[in-house]
Amino acid sequence: MTKNSYIESYCTIKNGVVSLNGTSLFSEATPEFSAFIKQAAKQLDTNYPKFYKMDNLSKLAFLAADILLKNANLSSEKEHNIALLFSNRASSLDTDRKHQNTISDPDNYYPSPSLFVYTLPNISLGEISIKHKLLSENSFFIFERFNANHLHLNSRYLLNNNKAEKTLCGWVDLDENHYEAFLYLVGKNGTINHNTEEITRLYKSP
Amino acid sequence: MSKVYLSHHNIVSALGFTAQEVVDNIKNEISGLSLIDDPEVFNTPFYGSIIPTADLTNAFKPLEKAITYTKLEKMMLLSLHRTITASAISLNEKVGLIISSTKGNIDVLNQTTFPKERAYLGALGSVIKDYFGFKNDAIIISNACVSGLLATAIAKRYIKEGVYNHVFIVSGDTLNPFVLSGFNSFQAMSNKPCKPFDKERSGVNLGEAAASVLVTSTPDKLCPEAVALLGDGSRNDANHISGPSRTGEGLFRSITAAIKEANISPIDIDFISAHGTATLFNDEMEAIAFNRLGFNTTPTHSLKGYFGHTLGASGLIETLIGMHSLHQNTLFKSLGYSTHGVSKPLNIIEKTTPQKNTIFLKTASGFGGSNTAVLFKKVN
Numbered sequence: 001m002t003k004n005s006y007i008e009s010y011c012t013i014k015n016g017v018v019s020l021n022g023t024s025l026f027s028e029a030t031p032e033f034s035a036f037i038k039q040a041a042k043q044l045d046t047n048y049p050k051f052y053k054m055d056n057l058s059k060l061a062f063l064a065a066d067i068l069l070k071n072a073n074l075s076s077e078k079e080h081n082i083a084l085l086f087s088n089r090a091s092s093l094d095t096d097r098k099h100q101n102t103i104s105d106p107d108n109y110y111p112s113p114s115l116f117v118y119t120l121p122n123i124s125l126g127e128i129s130i131k132h133k134l135l136s137e138n139s140f141f142i143f144e145r146f147n148a149n150h151l152h153l154n155s156r157y158l159l160n161n162n163k164a165e166k167t168l169c170g171w172v173d174l175d176e177n178h179y180e181a182f183l184y185l186v187g188k189n190g191t192i193n194h195n196t197e198e199i200t201r202l203y204k205s206p
Numbered sequence: 207m208s209k210v211y212l213s214h215h216n217i218v219s220a221l222g223f224t225a226q227e228v229v230d231n232i233k234n235e236i237s238g239l240s241l242i243d244d245p246e247v248f249n250t251p252f253y254g255s256i257i258p259t260a261d262l263t264n265a266f267k268p269l270e271k272a273i274t275y276t277k278l279e280k281m282m283l284l285s286l287h288r289t290i291t292a293s294a295i296s297l298n299e300k301v302g303l304i305i306s307s308t309k310g311n312i313d314v315l316n317q318t319t320f321p322k323e324r325a326y327l328g329a330l331g332s333v334i335k336d337y338f339g340f341k342n343d344a345i346i347i348s349n350a351c352v353s354g355l356l357a358t359a360i361a362k363r364y365i366k367e368g369v370y371n372h373v374f375i376v377s378g379d380t381l382n383p384f385v386l387s388g389f390n391s392f393q394a395m396s397n398k399p400c401k402p403f404d405k406e407r408s409g410v411n412l413g414e415a416a417a418s419v420l421v422t423s424t425p426d427k428l429c430p431e432a433v434a435l436l437g438d439g440s441r442n443d444a445n446h447i448s449g450p451s452r453t454g455e456g457l458f459r460s461i462t463a464a465i466k467e468a469n470i471s472p473i474d475i476d477f478i479s480a481h482g483t484a485t486l487f488n489d490e491m492e493a494i495a496f497n498r499l500g501f502n503t504t505p506t507h508s509l510k511g512y513f514g515h516t517l518g519a520s521g522l523i524e525t526l527i528g529m530h531s532l533h534q535n536t537l538f539k540s541l542g543y544s545t546h547g548v549s550k551p552l553n554i555i556e557k558t559t560p561q562k563n564t565i566f567l568k569t570a571s572g573f574g575g576s577n578t579a580v581l582f583k584k585v586n
Binding site: 100 | 366442
C-alpha cells in the first residue's frame with residue numbers, strides 16, 4: 001500500500017552558500033573549498049572534531065546531513081531508522097587523485113591508510129552514520145547528473161515497505177574546484193509532496 | 207506479489223570464464239590464488255587472483271568493436287554478453303542495467319593509453335550501455351565491498367516497483383597498484399594464500415573478477431540454478447569507517463531484517479556464504495554476529511580462498527556460487543580453513559560434501575561500516 005510521504009526539509013551547499021529550506025545560513029565568497037567548508041562548519045556549530053580529518057567529499061556530505069538531522073529535532077532517547085540514499089557524478093575521484101599522487105613516484109612513495117580509506121564514496125555515509133548513530137541502510141549511487149527518478153523510487157520503496165522510517169537522500173558531488181550538495185529528508189510530516197517534480201524543483205531552486 | 211529471481215549468469219575470473227568451469231574448479235578444490243611477482247601489477251610480490259590478460263584478450267576477440275576497451279571493460283562486457291545471450295531478452299525500455307564496482311577504471315589515472323575521463327564510473331556505465339544498446343542509463347552502485355550483493359537487493363526494487371521487467375547486473379573490479387598500495391598500507395594483506403576463520407589467518411588476498419546475472423520476475427526466463435530472492439537487509443555499524451563493529455551489530459541487524467522479510471525461521475537456512483576476508487577483525491565480527499543469531503552449527507564457508515577478495519564483484523560472485531551449491535545439493539569447502547581461529551563456534555565447511563540444500567544466506571561487510579544480507583531459495 002502506498003503511504004503519503006513528504007519532503008520535510010532540504011539543505012543546499014553550493015557557490016559559497018549554505019542554505020536550509022531555501023534560507024541562507026552561511027555565505028562566504030572564497031572560491032577555495034577547504035577554507036569555505038571549514039569556516040561554514042565553525043559558523044554553524046558543527047562542533048565535531050572528527051570533521052577536520054575527513055576528506056573533502058565527506059565534509060561536504062557530512063555538513064549538509066548534520067544541518068538537516070539537527071534541524072529535524074529527533075529524539076535522542078530512541079534510535080532512528082533513517083536510510084541514506086546518496087549519489088554523485090565524481091564518486092571519490094577528488095581523493096582518488098590524491099592517493100594516486102602518493103604512489104606515482106617510486107622515489108617518493110607514501111600511501112597512507114588514513115587517506116586511502118576515503119577512496120570510496122560511501123565513507124561519507126559511514127561518517128554521517130557514526131555521528132548520528134544511524135544503524136540504517138546506506139547506498140551510494142553514481143549518475144551522470146542529478147537523477148530525481150532513481151532517488152525517489154528507492155526512497156519510496158524503503159518507506160512503503162517499512163524498511164526505513166525516514167530517508168535522507170540527494171546529491172553530493174565534489175570534483176576539482178566544483179562542489180555541490182543537495183540533500184533532503186523524507187518522512188511522514190511536511191507540506192512538500194515527495195515526488196520527482198518537487199525534488200527536481202528544489203534541486204534547481206537557487 | 208510476484209517473486210523476484212536471479213537466473214542466467216556468468217563469472218569471469220582466474221578460475222575460468224563460465225560459471226560451470228568456475229564451479230567445477232571449486233568442487234575440485236582448485237584455487238585461483240597464486241603468488242604474483244610482477245612489477246607491472248605491483249611493486250611487491252603478493253598472493254592474489256589475476257585474470258591472465260592473454261586469455262581475456264582471446265576470449266574477447268569475437269566481441270571486439272571499433273573502440274579500445276580497458277581490462278575491466280573487457281571482463282564486464284564478456285561476462286554480460288554471455289548472460290544476455292543466455293537470457294534471450296531484447297533490451298527494450300523495460301530492461302534495466304545495474305553496475306557495481308568499487309573503483310571502476312581507476313587505473314587509467316596512472317597511464318596514457320586511455321583518457322583520464324575514463325576513470326569516472328559514469329564513463330564505464332556508458333561504455334557498457336552503448337556496447338549492448340541498453341535503452342536505459344546504467345544505475346551504478348559504489349558502496350565498497352557490499353556493492354555486488356547490494357545490487358541484487360536494489361534490482362529487486364526496480365522490478366517490484368514495476369519500473370523494469372528485467373534487470374541485468376554486472377559487477378567488476380581489477381587488481382591494480384591503486385588498490386593494492388592502499389590495502390598494503392593498511393597492512394591488511396597476507397603474503398600467503400588466505401585462511402578465512404582459521405587460527406593462522408594473516409589477512410586478505412585481493413583478486414579481480416567480473417560477474418553478471420539476470421534478475422527477473424518472469425518464470426519462463428529461469429535457468430536450472432535459478433533462485434528466488436526471499437529477503438534482504440542492509441544496516442550500517444555506525445561504529446568506525448575502516449574497522450568492523452566489535453559486536454557485529456550492523457551485520458546482525460542486516461540478517462535479522464532479511465529473515466523478517468523472507469518470513470522464514472533461522473533454522474530454515476541450510477548454509478551461509480560469509481564475507482570471510484581472513485582479516486582478524488572481519489572474521490571475528492562475523493563469528494560474533496552469526497552466534498548472536500544462533501548460527502553456530504549452520505554450515506558456513508568463505509569463498510575468498512578461491513577468488514581472493516574481488517571487492518565490488520565479490521558479493522555477486524559468491525551469490526552465484528551459492529546458487530550452484532543449492533542446485534547441486536553440495537556444500538563447498540571453505541578453502542584455507544583447518545584450525546578454528548575465531549572466539550565463537552562456527553560450523554566451517556571443511557570438506558566439499560553432498561547435502562540437500564534449499565535456502566542460503568549471503569552476507570557482505572565493508573569499509574564505511576556497511577553490511578548487507580540476502581536470502582535466496584532454490585526454484586527447481
